[in-house]
Amino acid sequence: MKHLLSVDDLGADGINEVMRLSDSFVEVSERAIPKVPALRGKTVVSLFYEDSTRTRLSFETAAKRLSADTMTFSVSSSSVNKGESLRDTVETIEAMGIDAVVVRHKSSGVPWRIASWVKASVINAGDGWHQHPTQALLDCYTIRSRKGDLGGLRIAIVGDIMHSRVARSDVDAFAALGADVLLVAPPTLLPASLDGWPVKVTHSLDEVIGDLDVIYLLRIQRERMSEALLPSLREYRAMYGLTAERLRALRRDALVMHPGPMNRGVEIDAEAAEDERSVITAQVSNGVAVRMAVLYLLLGSGADLVAPVGEL
Amino acid sequence: MAERERTVLPPRGGIFVPRTQVMDAADLRRAVTRIAHEIVERNHGLDGVALIGLQTGGVPLAGRLRDALRTIGDGAEVPLGSLDVAFYRDDIGLRPVLPEAVTDIPFDLTGRTVVLVDDVLYTGRTVRAALNALNDYGRPRAVQLAVMIDRGHRQLPIRPDFVGKNVPTRFDEQVDVTADGVTIGEIGGSQP
Numbered sequence: 001m002k003h004l005l006s007v008d009d010l011g012a013d014g015i016n017e018v019m020r021l022s023d024s025f026v027e028v029s030e031r032a033i034p035k036v037p038a039l040r041g042k043t044v045v046s047l048f049y050e051d052s053t054r055t056r057l058s059f060e061t062a063a064k065r066l067s068a069d070t071m072t073f074s075v076s077s078s079s080v081n082k083g084e085s086l087r088d089t090v091e092t093i094e095a096m097g098i099d100a101v102v103v104r105h106k107s108s109g110v111p112w113r114i115a116s117w118v119k120a121s122v123i124n125a126g127d128g129w130h131q132h133p134t135q136a137l138l139d140c141y142t143i144r145s146r147k148g149d150l151g152g153l154r155i156a157i158v159g160d161i162m163h164s165r166v167a168r169s170d171v172d173a174f175a176a177l178g179a180d181v182l183l184v185a186p187p188t189l190l191p192a193s194l195d196g197w198p199v200k201v202t203h204s205l206d207e208v209i210g211d212l213d214v215i216y217l218l219r220i221q222r223e224r225m226s227e228a229l230l231p232s233l234r235e236y237r238a239m240y241g242l243t244a245e246r247l248r249a250l251r252r253d254a255l256v257m258h259p260g261p262m263n264r265g266v267e268i269d270a271e272a273a274e275d276e277r278s279v280i281t282a283q284v285s286n287g288v289a290v291r292m293a294v295l296y297l298l299l300g301s302g303a304d305l306v307a308p309v310g311e312l
Numbered sequence: 313m314a315e316r317e318r319t320v321l322p323p324r325g326g327i328f329v330p331r332t333q334v335m336d337a338a339d340l341r342r343a344v345t346r347i348a349h350e351i352v353e354r355n356h357g358l359d360g361v362a363l364i365g366l367q368t369g370g371v372p373l374a375g376r377l378r379d380a381l382r383t384i385g386d387g388a389e390v391p392l393g394s395l396d397v398a399f400y401r402d403d404i405g406l407r408p409v410l411p412e413a414v415t416d417i418p419f420d421l422t423g424r425t426v427v428l429v430d431d432v433l434y435t436g437r438t439v440r441a442a443l444n445a446l447n448d449y450g451r452p453r454a455v456q457l458a459v460m461i462d463r464g465h466r467q468l469p470i471r472p473d474f475v476g477k478n479v480p481t482r483f484d485e486q487v488d489v490t491a492d493g494v495t496i497g498e499i500g501g502s503q504p
Contacts (some may be wrong), residue, residue: 024396024411033448036399066399300404 003115003122004294006131007172015173018293019141025289025296028065038300039068042099047073047090048125049080049105054260054284055125055134059102062291066300071098086110087117094118099299103127121298129163135259136169138290140177142283143214146255151178156208158184158240159218159267162191162229166259167218171199182208184240188229205240209249216257217242217267233266241265242272255279328488329500334479336493340460343476344373347458348380350474355425358388360453362424366442367396367412369431369489373460377429393417395428400441421450427474431489433459436470461487461494 001009010018028036044063046056056072063070073093075081080089086105093101100121103111108128115122126132143150155174161167161183174181175198183190183201194201202208209215220236230236237243242256247269250256256268256278264270273280335343355361358381365374371394378392398404398411428442439457446452460476465483481487481496488495 021411023414024398027414027416028399031448032450035448037444038399038404296399301408301410 001297003111003124004133004298005111005115005122005124007133007136007169007176010133010137012176015137015140015176018137018290018297019144021293021297022137022141022286022289025065025292026286028292029285029289035065035067037067038296039063039066042066042068042299043071043097044068044100044102044295044299045071045073045093045098046102046125047093047104049075049103049110050126052104052125054287055104055132056102058284058287059123059125059134059291059295061288062295065288066292066295068099068295068299071096086113090114090117094120100295123294123298126165128165130165130168132165132169132259133173134287134291134294135166136173137294138283138287139170139216139257139259140173141290142257142279142286143255145282145286146279147213149177150174153179153213154182154211155179155214155216156182156184156205156212157216157218158205158242160189160220161185161218162189163221164218170216171197175199182212184208186230186236186239205246206249209246210251212251212254214255214257215242215250219259219261220263220266233263237266240267242268244269244271247272247275250277252277257283260284327500328486328497330488330495330497332496334461334494334496335477337491340476340491340493343460344376344380345384347474347476348377348384351377351381351427351456351458352385354456354473358385358390360424361427362391362393362419362421363427363429364393364395364417364442364446366428366430366438367394367415370394370429371413372491373431373489374429377427377458391419391424393419395442395445397438397441397445400445402437402441415445417449421446421452423451423453425454425456426452427456427458429458431459432461432463432487433457433470433472433475434463434465434487436466436468439470440468460489463487 028034046059048056060070098120100123102123102125103114104125105127108130110127111122111124124131124133147153157167157170171181181199183199184205186203254277256272256275258268258280262268262273352358363374363378365371374392378390381390394416396411396413396415398409401409456473458474459472462472462475462478463481485496486499
């Protein structure tokens with residue numbers, strides 16, 4: 001595999017391979033010296049056209065734990081401000097000799113364009129409303145590490161489905177692994193069409209909450225909302241927020257997940273974020289191991305190379 | 313030989329065609345017992361000795377050595393770990409290298425005498441990778457190497473401390489170590 005652009009690139013087998021490999025990297029991350037020499041001499045560039053804390057730091061930590069060199073490109077301090085085009089920026093970076101580009105952009109499809117321009121591996125770290133494959137992988141891994149297997153689990157994704165690349169990637173990944181995915185959102189926050197989505201939809205969280213194995217809360221993305229899709233955040237919280245009351249209705253063995261950053265008091269109350277069923281912190285730490293697995297698969301394993309005969 | 317390589321990868325992967333059995337189950341048992349005695353003798357007892365099996369072939373062997381040491385060492389329990397060296401190999405990117413299993417070393421290595429255990433010693437590159445990996449877990453007082461089969465063809469200045477059997481081989485041969493014995497053969501055909 002050369003690039004990781006969407007969950008569909010992997011399929012169920014690929015997702016399982018990444019999760020299997022992640023087990024080894026979780027062990028690496030738990031060591032006194034959490035670093036292995038696997039990607040020595042490789043250079044990974046993070047090219048972020050959109051704000052990010054955890055994804056960028058997570059990728060950089062992952063690359064460093066594999067002994068790769070990292071470069072960070074942040075738009076605010078770059079020649080993009082002088083009007084340099086995306087293509088020129090990417091080709092300039094590639095000319096410095098790099099092995100992978102981790103890209104985030106506000107427009108859907110940008111990682112595919114970049115992949116067609118460069119020889120390096122491209123990893124999609126979020127493109128517009130479209131895809132965020134490593135988030136889906138770390139979510140699958142987090143659920144698997146608590147539940148053993150995703151097959152047959154009832155997973156509800158709650159909130160702003162329309163603007164959410166996390167939701168799109170998660171739906172693909174959860175469904176590929178055999179989970180029953182349920183979208184819970186007000187009609188205004190659902191995409192115009194759900195044709196071909198392997199999901200069920202409901203507008204009432206209270207109807208389904210007692211029956212869930214996993215409740216996945218999405219952030220209300222105020223920065224992506226150009227029109228009034230919600231009457232008020234208070235009303236949203238009353239209808240769809242994971243409040244203390246709803247927490248009591250949730251099964252004892254259910255998991256509470258959130259991709260971060262959280263709007264406490266909107267989609268999730270502080271009490272829910274800190275509940276023992278919450279695996280939000282585990283999602284972040286698993287993110288490093290999963291991204292190590294992705295970088296290693298793309299840059300290190302040579303998994304699609306043919307082995308030379310007679311030399312072990 | 314790593315299980316995944318055997319099953320997954322053409323052209324070397326494929327079906328193992330056995331030709332000559334060089335050790336049977338009883339030979340293996342005797343060799344394990346002898347190596348256990350040699351470990352006790354070399355280290356003047358079992359104080360501070362730990363066993364680490366290399367994934368995947370060395371792990372069952374390390375378990376058998378631990379059992380043998382328990383018998384001859386009056387029930388002394390030698391710590392046992394397993395190590396996957398995939399991320400430390402020097403041929404990453406040259407050929408497919410994926411970890412076989414999660415490393416598990418549930419004790420501190422610092423100050424111990426670590427006996428690395430593997431089934432077959434060939435080029436020595438796995439052992440080199442293992443020595444690097446051990447460094448990241450602690451600073452052993454000494455590292456010794458126990459292998460069931462030394463098949464020659466070393467590419468690095470590495471020699472075993474304890475050997476089950478020296479078996480001269482050709483490059484294109486494969487050595488298969490199981491609980492039932494040791495067989496030399498070739499990889500024939502390709503995986504269906």
